[in-house]
Amino acid sequence: MTLADARAALPTKSIRQQFGETILDLAGERDDFVVLTADLMYATGIDRFGAAYPGRMFNLGIAEQNMTGVAAGLALSGKLPLISGYAVFTALRAVEQAKLDVAYNGVKVILAGQSAGLSYGVGGPTHQSCEDVAIMRSIPGMIVLVPSDAVEVDACLRAAMRHPAAAPIYIRLGRGAEWTFNAPGRPFEIGRSVRLREGDDLTLVANGSMVVEAVLASDALRSMGVAARVLNLHTVKPLDVAALEVAARQTRAMIVVEEHSVIGGLGAAVLEALAEVPHGPVRRIGIADSFPPIGPPHDLRASLGLSAENIVAQALDLLRRT
Amino acid sequence: MRSEHLSNRPAQLAELRIRATRIRDFALKMAAVQGQGYVGQALGVADVLAVAYFAALVYRPADPSWDGRDRFLLSIGHYAIALYAALIEAGVLPQSEIETYGADDSRLPMSGMAHYTPGMEITGGSLGHGLPIAIGMCLGLKRKASNSFVYVLLSDGELNEGATWEAAMSASHWKLGNLIAIVDVNNQQADGPSSTTLGFEPLSDKWRAFGWWVARVDGNDMDAVLSAFDAARALPDAMPRIILCDTLMGKGVPFLEARDKTHFIRIEPEEWAKAIADLHAGAAE
Ligand SMILES: Cc1ncc(C[n+]2csc(CCOP(=O)(O)OP(=O)(O)O)c2C)c(N)n1
Ligand SMILES: [Mg+2]
Numbered sequence: 001m002t003l004a005d006a007r008a009a010l011p012t013k014s015i016r017q018q019f020g021e022t023i024l025d026l027a028g029e030r031d032d033f034v035v036l037t038a039d040l041m042y043a044t045g046i047d048r049f050g051a052a053y054p055g056r057m058f059n060l061g062i063a064e065q066n067m068t069g070v071a072a073g074l075a076l077s078g079k080l081p082l083i084s085g086y087a088v089f090t091a092l093r094a095v096e097q098a099k100l101d102v103a104y105n106g107v108k109v110i111l112a113g114q115s116a117g118l119s120y121g122v123g124g125p126t127h128q129s130c131e132d133v134a135i136m137r138s139i140p141g142m143i144v145l146v147p148s149d150a151v152e153v154d155a156c157l158r159a160a161m162r163h164p165a166a167a168p169i170y171i172r173l174g175r176g177a178e179w180t181f182n183a184p185g186r187p188f189e190i191g192r193s194v195r196l197r198e199g200d201d202l203t204l205v206a207n208g209s210m211v212v213e214a215v216l217a218s219d220a221l222r223s224m225g226v227a228a229r230v231l232n233l234h235t236v237k238p239l240d241v242a243a244l245e246v247a248a249r250q251t252r253a254m255i256v257v258e259e260h261s262v263i264g265g266l267g268a269a270v271l272e273a274l275a276e277v278p279h280g281p282v283r284r285i286g287i288a289d290s291f292p293p294i295g296p297p298h299d300l301r302a303s304l305g306l307s308a309e310n311i312v313a314q315a316l317d318l319l320r321r322t
Numbered sequence: 323m324r325s326e327h328l329s330n331r332p333a334q335l336a337e338l339r340i341r342a343t344r345i346r347d348f349a350l351k352m353a354a355v356q357g358q359g360y361v362g363q364a365l366g367v368a369d370v371l372a373v374a375y376f377a378a379l380v381y382r383p384a385d386p387s388w389d390g391r392d393r394f395l396l397s398i399g400h401y402a403i404a405l406y407a408a409l410i411e412a413g414v415l416p417q418s419e420i421e422t423y424g425a426d427d428s429r430l431p432m433s434g435m436a437h438y439t440p441g442m443e444i445t446g447g448s449l450g451h452g453l454p455i456a457i458g459m460c461l462g463l464k465r466k467a468s469n470s471f472v473y474v475l476l477s478d479g480e481l482n483e484g485a486t487w488e489a490a491m492s493a494s495h496w497k498l499g500n501l502i503a504i505v506d507v508n509n510q511q512a513d514g515p516s517s518t519t520l521g522f523e524p525l526s527d528k529w530r531a532f533g534w535w536v537a538r539v540d541g542n543d544m545d546a547v548l549s550a551f552d553a554a555r556a557l558p559d560a561m562p563r564i565i566l567c568d569t570l571m572g573k574g575v576p577f578l579e580a581r582d583k584t585h586f587i588r589i590e591p592e593e594w595a596k597a598i599a600d601l602h603a604g605a606a607e
Binding site: 037038039040041042043059060061062063065066088089093122123124125126127294295299 | 399424426431432433435445446447448449450479480482483484511512513519520
């Protein structure tokens with residue numbers, strides 16, 4: 001079976017659709033849960049929540065900075081606000097409000113950024129979002145989550161909602177159909193990585209849309225006699241440093257894969273953590289320091305090397321050199 | 323290019339109406355290529371673009387970056403299909419590129435980007451960027467004693483953004499008589515009518531209070547739009563000008579005018595053919 005066949009054999013589900021379903025479901029759990037959007041109610045799939053709970057939905061118009069400040073105000077008044085927007089506007093346009101009004105005040109606001117990475121690839125530089133993790137994780141106290149498929153999106157939203165810390169949580173989300181591969185029912189623990197494949201030759205670390213590619217790459221490598229461990233680091237902050245240290249000890253090399261700039265994202269976070277401990281060579285697969293072209297997400301990812309095919313090639317090359 | 327009929331207004335208006343119909347036709351044909359697009363906006367704003375490109379702007383179709391041109395900034399990147407249609411009618415882009423609309427290596431991507439398309443001055447699309455850039459260009463042009471105008475097209479949804487109002491204050495503060503902003507007031511944005519998403523009236527009073535010369539017109543009344551553009555250019559005062567154009571989304575294609583959700587239109591191939599036929603039937607009346 002080729003990698004393309006293995007990928008095509010997986011079911012898919014729209015991230016936006018899953019998001020809308022989970023939000024609607026969670027609304028029944030807590031009366032203090034409110035949702036804010038900036039003219040992206042339909043676009044982020046929360047229209048059914050809005051129809052069911054009109055008094056708990058605040059559509060602020062296309063005014064993300066105002067919306068983020070308003071969310072802080074609602075949190076300071078005892079509500080649990082969730083901002084439902086696109087990653088690029090949530091993390092970049094309103095970043096100072098996220099830092100000061102939300103994070104510095106130490107209030108819990110969930111910032112859900114859809115269409116992250118290249119998942120809205122046809123939108124070009126205005127809608128692609130390859131810097132959001134770097135920006136959000138530099139804000140003191142901000143928790144940063146990057147779930148990998150619809151199943152994990154559901155689990156991640158539930159975990160974020162129940163998380164006790166008085167801290168903002170940024171959740172990075174895709175947009176359209178993505179491969180579904182996580183087993184339903186597995187608990188999502190903020191800060192704890194998931195070991196999806198065992199192996200002691202090298203470690204593949206990934207999050208978001210790249211986890212499935214790492215899993216497929218690991219399976220392909222296994223048939224070539226290479227045992228590649230796969231770590232799903234769905235939490236970029238706080239990072240599961242313990243799992244990384246174990247992997248650094250037990251495996252010869254590491255590849256970190258993410259649909260994000262190689263500057264400041266998961267790869268950078270992993271290297272920052274490993275800088276303190278002995279480790280083998282680490283390679284990053286991500287988006288180079290340039291603006292990606294426009295195109296559909298799966299095509300763009302493939303052309304930029306964000307694929308199981310490239311992970312396999314990089315892994316073989318890396319092991320050959322170590 | 324400004325048309326030649328400056329002394330014969332009825333002839334000029336007749337020509338502009340033909341231009342507007344052709345702009346609508348090109349936009350529909352591009353949308354049909356992808357089966358979808360922001361075409362309701364293009365139909366609504368076509369009359370305004372016809373006046374802009376054939377009765378107001380100074381430019382050279384064969385040399386879109388000629389330094390002496392008037393600038394036309396599309397702040398609302400999702401309106402690219404409308405501007406492409408106008409640029410085709412203006413001869414800046416060839417009609418043959420219609421078929422490439424939205425394709426991977428096309429010069430006509432779905433969202434307007436300066437690096438892709440001749441005549442596309444900026445990469446708009448993240449709402450709220452166009453007016454500030456326009457102000458910078460106005461300041462730059464004034465510093466080099468250029469006579470060029472900077473036109474910038476905004477939307478009513480874009481007026482929600484704070485940056486637009488920061489820029490509105492700057493423009494009058496800096497006495498930018500070379501700035502002409504246009505707002506497509508179609509009372510529509512992504513989640514529904516603009517007036518119910520974030521009320522914006524009284525709109526003329528707001529801009530006047532910010533120190534602008536204001537005209538508010540029916541943006542589908544060619545005569546009124548033409549008069550507003552003429553007045554905006556002729557104004558001797560050192561102040562920014564804005565033309566608020568109330569338009570009807572889908573204008574010219576009755577079944578699209580009547581549609582409930584018009585922000586993004588996705589219809590079947592035979593419906594695109596019907597839309598084009600209805601447009602020309604209506605224009606012939
Ligand atoms: C800063 C920013 N926030 C959100 C969006 C997503 N968005 C794209 S178009 C749009 C509606 C814009 O309003 P308007 O131009 O009046 O809509 P139209 O008349 O085209 O329906 C929104 C919210 C965006 N492009 N930029
Ligand atoms: Mg509008």
